[in-house]
Amino acid sequence: xxxxxxxxxxxxxxxxxxxxxxxxxxxxxxxxxxxxxxxxxxxxxxxxxxxxxxxxxxxxxxxxxxxxxxxxxxxxxxxxxxxxxxxxxxxxxxxxxxxxxxxxxxxxxxxxxxxxxxxxxxxxxxxxxxxxxxxxxxxxxxxxxxxxxxxxxxxxxxxxxxxxxxxxxxxxxxxxxxxxxxxxxxxxxxxxxxxxxxxxxxxxxxxxxxxxxxxxxxxxxxxxxxxxxxxxxxxxxxxxxxxxxxxxxxxxxxxxxxxxxxxxxxxxxxxxxxxxxxxxxxxxxxxxxxxxxxxxxxxxxxxxxxxxxxxxxxxxxxxxxxxxxxxxxxxxxxxxxxxxxxxxxxxxxxxxxxxxxxxxxxxxxxxxxxxxxxxxxxxxxxxxxxxxxxxxxxxxxxxxxxxxxxxxxxxxxxxxxxxxxxxxxxxxxxxxxxxxxxxxxx
Numbered sequence: 001x002x003x004x005x006x007x008x009x010x011x012x013x014x015x016x017x018x019x020x021x022x023x024x025x026x027x028x029x030x031x032x033x034x035x036x037x038x039x040x041x042x043x044x045x046x047x048x049x050x051x052x053x054x055x056x057x058x059x060x061x062x063x064x065x066x067x068x069x070x071x072x073x074x075x076x077x078x079x080x081x082x083x084x085x086x087x088x089x090x091x092x093x094x095x096x097x098x099x100x101x102x103x104x105x106x107x108x109x110x111x112x113x114x115x116x117x118x119x120x121x122x123x124x125x126x127x128x129x130x131x132x133x134x135x136x137x138x139x140x141x142x143x144x145x146x147x148x149x150x151x152x153x154x155x156x157x158x159x160x161x162x163x164x165x166x167x168x169x170x171x172x173x174x175x176x177x178x179x180x181x182x183x184x185x186x187x188x189x190x191x192x193x194x195x196x197x198x199x200x201x202x203x204x205x206x207x208x209x210x211x212x213x214x215x216x217x218x219x220x221x222x223x224x225x226x227x228x229x230x231x232x233x234x235x236x237x238x239x240x241x242x243x244x245x246x247x248x249x250x251x252x253x254x255x256x257x258x259x260x261x262x263x264x265x266x267x268x269x270x271x272x273x274x275x276x277x278x279x280x281x282x283x284x285x286x287x288x289x290x291x292x293x294x295x296x297x298x299x300x301x302x303x304x305x306x307x308x309x310x311x312x313x314x315x316x317x318x319x320x321x322x323x324x325x326x327x328x329x330x331x332x333x334x335x336x337x338x339x340x341x342x343x344x345x346x347x348x349x350x351x352x353x354x355x356x357x358x359x360x361x362x363x364x365x366x367x368x369x370x371x372x373x374x375x376x377x378x379x380x381x382x383x384x385x386x387x388x389x390x391x392x393x394x395x396x397x398x399x400x401x402x403x404x405x406x407x408x409x410x411x412x413x414x415x416x417x418x419x420x421x422x423x424x425x426x427x428x429x430x431x432x433x434x435x436x437x438x439x440x441x442x
Contacts, residue, residue: 022069117323141417195237200411211422302343321359350395
């Protein structure tokens with residue numbers, strides 16, 4: 001690791017420079033980051049550009065004003081990413097993009113209904129950025145995993161582990177910075193955000209560990225899982241911890257990867273809230289009131305209020321929807337009313353959010369593409385279905401899947417790309433050497 005750090009010291013120092021300049025100068029950091037990306041592009045440092053984008057999205061999730069530069073700059077970073085892909089399209093865009101192709105009907109529908117939005121400008125931007133993300137990330141990752149796989153994986157590992165470890169260190173340095181209402185949040189804006197990010201990082205790197213087992217040492221893998229579970233447990237993010245345990249459960253029992261597993265998963269998914277509402281007695285008996293936040297179980301942390309409110313609004317516009325960003329706008333317009341009921345935030349369910357934004361038609365188009373995507377990937381990666389179960393569980397309790405400029409959707413696309421295009425040249429096992437074309441032609 002020391003040798004790797006020495007070889008990539010310039011990039012690590014660049015990230016630190018972005019952060020320091022962004023914190024202390026704000027607008028001045030835009031020019032620095034923009035010029036830096038162009039410089040990285042000229043040297044074909046696509047992994048660094050992609051990782052920088054992911055980190056900016058992580059910083060933008062924070063509620064601290066010192067990271068406001070990231071919130072303001074992330075749309076510009078997305079535009080620069082588009083510029084990179086277009087300029088180097090002959091180098092990067094090789095082969096088909098099965099992920100994007102499956103979602104084309106959904107994107108077409110989303111563009112057709114943009115006129116219904118109460119905030120047309122925002123809706124246009126979010127629809128374009130969502131489509132571009134699904135278009136660009138798989139192409140970039142396919143190129144990187146073909147040309148520079150080892151360097152890409154190790155760069156991601158070192159930077160992401162550093163991010164999570166720094167958050168853990170801040171727990172002992174500044175409690176106000178690293179905690180929100182008594183719950184650990186690391187560098188993220190809230191504990192649930194840290195929980196979702198940690199879950200997505202776990203899915204990404206466990207996929208990497210499975211696809212290229214020779215890439216990381218046993219000690220590095222053990223360290224990774226220690227950091228992951230520390231963040232999940234300290235954040236007290238019940239849904240993210242449960243989603244990860246679901247993934248580990250389904251991925252370690254082959255009998256659960258078929259139809260039996262699907263039935264088991266659906267039973268767990270639909271009974272989760274019922275079980276959560278009947279846990280107080282067991283939790284009190286075990287003395288785990290603080291971790292499970294017993295006071296929030298009865299109302300599902302406001303989720304039941306949010307879901308009921310969303311369902312009532314869906315009846316007003318069942319089939320078409322109000323365009324991307326409609327849910328965020330609608331919940332913002334009713335903030336005071338919902339706060340009095342005990343809820344703050346959004347719909348807390350990606351499927352309901354898609355329904356509100358794109359109607360039943362858009363929801364069906366998205367769900368069909370989502371399921372078909374994982375079915376095809378399952379033909380070349382043995383743990384694709386367990387990953388799908390973890391994602392479905394998470395997005396059924398949070399709305400992160402409906403947005404492009406957050407660190408979670410990007411992580412999902414990175415994981416999907418690794419499942420499709422990652423490979424271990426030292427392995428002779430068929431399931432470790434996927435043929436991306438098979439997934440595209442299936």
